[in-house]
Amino acid sequence: MSKITFLGAGSSIFAKNVLGDCMRGEALQDFEIALFDIDHERLKDSEQMLNNIKMNLESTVNIVSYTDRKDALRDAKYVINAIQVGGYDPSTIIDFEIPKKYGLRQTIADTVGIGGIFRNLRTIPVMLDFAKDMHEVCPDAWFLNYTNPMAALTGTMLRYTGIKTVGLCHSVQGCAEDLLKSLDMPTDNIQWEIAGINHVAWLLEINRNGEDLYPEIKRRALEKQKEKHNDMVRFELMLRFGYYVTESSEHNAEYHPYFIKSQYPELINRFNIPLDEYPRRCINQIEEWKKMREDLVNDENLSHERTNEYGSYIIEAMETNQPIKIWWKRTEHGRFN
Structure with missing residues (x-):
């Protein structure tokens, strides 16, 4: 059985979108979907939610949660990454509040400036750990990165790890x-x-x-x-x-x-x-999750319609050898003069 591993599976809404899409793919029905997150409570929520979707879609994928990252990665063919190192509290709060004391204001702080720098410093070591594990247990897997800072993290994986990597962002297709x-x-x-x-x-x-x-x-x-x-x-x-x-x-x-x-x-x-737009979004998302959790996690009638996220389409195209048109992040090879 082939395997798709989702790192950061406690991101339940995003996991629903990407993995629900995979369950909609005819060519992916014999896959194991391996879930991993360091937050075991959120991991359990995502597993239950995805199993409800599986039941209602009559999908034949096998959904398995792991508390050991290397076990989750073992023999994976595709690895989807959606982590946020440090989360909202404390890291996002620190990224905004300390610069603010010195007069530096930010809106999102996930790519450039003080916030982007410290996101990189927090996340690159974790990404390199992922790459080390992948070389040991799934060296031929494709790494689909959704984590910001996108360009820096994807570039790190491509330049320094030898792992086959693509970066995916939502902003292009719409x-x-x-x-x-x-x-x-x-x-x-x-x-x-x-x-x-x-x-x-x-x-x-x-x-x-x-x-x-x-x-x-x-x-x-x-x-x-x-x-x-x-x-x-x-x-x-x-x-x-x-x-x-x-x-x-x-x-x-x-x-x-x-x-x-x-x-x-x-x-x-x-x-x-x-x-300060991003901290506001984080607070709203935390509050929204408290309201939505019961409906998403325990709704035995929960289903899913395929989204325009590229992840499942990439995997399905690779499995079927059917070409698709997508936009992804890679190292530059001459598009610009």
Whole structure:
């Protein structure tokens, strides 16, 4: 029996999406789905939730929880990574509150700046431990990384471990359609091309039946900038540099040196920048999980519809040798001159 191992399986909502998708894949029905998390209570919750989905989908996968990481990885063919080292408390709190004492404000802090640096310092050693275990018990497995800082962590695995690795982020596949929807433009029959560095990939082309949509996009964006909205940073970048960027305005506010400036605090209000956005999200997610847990974990009628997360499609394509089109993170091989 082939094996998919999910590291960080206590992330129940994300595990539901990715592994529920796997249970929807016809070619993956003979797989073992191995769950691992250092939080054993959340691990148990995810196992029960996924077994409910399995029952209602009439899937034949075998779901197994492990408390030993190496056992979870043993003989895996695919390893999905969705960990967050240190969690919200204490690490995210520290990442925001200490810099704030010295006047440095952040929005997400998962990629660059003080928050991104310390996320890297916390997470890279754990990723290297994963790679060491994988070399011992599943050296040929593919490592599908969903953990941030995406570019740095995926780059570390590719450059220094010898593990076959791809980085996966949600921002690319919905970028073009979301942009058009925000400007009340139709989304049918569009073709687009995106390239760049996670989370700063750029929508280089967007067309419909050969027609460049950027002139109309920019016209509408310029008009929309006259009123406050939640994507002002990305629209400003597009109007200044010519291209729309994949990740959210709250991310890009701290990726570029133009928006969060101690000497120009009025820019925060002008571009509607949500400082401390990520801690707020964490608190909301913790509270939401308390409300949702009973329904998700103990609902014997729980089912799942396949999402647009790439993980299951990659695995299914590799198993069936059927090509698919996806966007993933890898080392640069000449796309940019």
